[in-house]
Amino acid sequence: TKLGYSDKRVLVGPGVGEDAAIIDMGDRVLVAHCDPITGATRNLGWLAVNVAANDVASKGARPRWLLLALLLREGAERGELEAILSQVDEACRRLGVAVVGGHTELVVGLPRTVAAATVMGEAPKDRFVTSSGARPGDVLLVTKGACIEGAAVMAHELADAASKALSPGELDYLRSFTWRISVVPEAMAAVEAGGVTAMHDATEGGVLGAVQELAWASNVGVEVYEEKIGVDPVVRRLCETLGVDPLRTISSGTLIIAAEPSRARHVAEAVGRAGVEVYEVGVATEPSRGVRLVKRDGSIEELEEPVREELWEALERHGWASGSD
Numbered sequence: 001t002k003l004g005y006s007d008k009r010v011l012v013g014p015g016v017g018e019d020a021a022i023i024d025m026g027d028r029v030l031v032a033h034c035d036p037i038t039g040a041t042r043n044l045g046w047l048a049v050n051v052a053a054n055d056v057a058s059k060g061a062r063p064r065w066l067l068l069a070l071l072l073r074e075g076a077e078r079g080e081l082e083a084i085l086s087q088v089d090e091a092c093r094r095l096g097v098a099v100v101g102g103h104t105e106l107v108v109g110l111p112r113t114v115a116a117a118t119v120m121g122e123a124p125k126d127r128f129v130t131s132s133g134a135r136p137g138d139v140l141l142v143t144k145g146a147c148i149e150g151a152a153v154m155a156h157e158l159a160d161a162a163s164k165a166l167s168p169g170e171l172d173y174l175r176s177f178t179w180r181i182s183v184v185p186e187a188m189a190a191v192e193a194g195g196v197t198a199m200h201d202a203t204e205g206g207v208l209g210a211v212q213e214l215a216w217a218s219n220v221g222v223e224v225y226e227e228k229i230g231v232d233p234v235v236r237r238l239c240e241t242l243g244v245d246p247l248r249t250i251s252s253g254t255l256i257i258a259a260e261p262s263r264a265r266h267v268a269e270a271v272g273r274a275g276v277e278v279y280e281v282g283v284a285t286e287p288s289r290g291v292r293l294v295k296r297d298g299s300i301e302e303l304e305e306p307v308r309e310e311l312w313e314a315l316e317r318h319g320w321a322s323g324s325d
Contacts, residue, residue: 017131017217019055031061036116045087052117054201057187060129061121068102069116134198134218138284139264141257145230146207147246148253152177161318165241181253186276193270195263202251209307210256221289224282244310
């Protein structure tokens with residue numbers, strides 16, 4: 001509860017499943033989010049912008065402004081900095097985001113470069129979305145499928161281990177998932193369609209972690225069906241090879257949407273028109289039923305404890321070298 005001064009203009013502050021602040025600005029709201037990138041050494045600038053922008057878009061706000069804190073590893077050279085900033089510039093141009101400030105420094109003893117992005121956006125005051133608005137009966141939609149960011153990171157960072165089962169072409173295919181991690185198009189399409197009650201992007205803990213956080217924030221139960229959650233066949237083989245569960249692995253690029261039953265089809269169609277695949281994976285239930293995963297064999301897994309992210313375990317298990325090359 002150590003949150004400083006109490007400001008009545010803060011409509012949404014820190015909370016379980018609420019990854020962005022929402023501040024009253026009159027007829028509009030300002031949505032702000034800060035996120036570090038610590039588990040990747042490649043495409044750092046691109047990831048920093050998009051991952052932070054996703055949390056703003058998940059509130060129904062269009063990302064507009066970026067501040068970037070860049071902590072360069074010991075021994076980093078100018079070329080590394082320029083590459084990161086070029087990625088930031090490209091990502092921001094694609095999203096319509098202006099870089100308005102930040103900080104850069106070289107840190108003695110830091111083994112790899114870390115980027116922390118703060119993105120701000122705005123939305124009409126009557127149209128923002130939170131993670132806590134889902135109600136029993138709402139339909140749960142998942143965009144793109146599971147393990148989007150995780151697959152890209154593992155294909156880059158654990159290529160030697162993955163190459164035992166995947167071809168060079170398949171690894172390149174998974175690396176291309178890096179360019180699919182924005183949820184801004186589908187978030188904007190979903191909100192404009194109407195009937196969205198809650199949204200949450202699937203970062204740490206993957207799809208199941210995001211579903212769990214949305215349920216807890218909304219004080220509802222959830223029944224989600226494993227067989228209905230899209231998992232690319234190549235992603236599935238990668239995860240089997242590296243010993244991770246794609247449903248529990250970081251998946252920036254995947255958006256969880258709760259929609260009113262009467263509007264769910266319209267929301268899904270709007271997301272489809274935005275060029276993004278979408279899956280109907282479950283339903284919100286009464287809170288007493290808890291968060292339940294119905295597995296492919298019909299058994300039920302009760303998700304009572306926070307879902308544990310599996311990317312870090314895979315990186316450690318396969319001898320990830322954390323320095324930049």
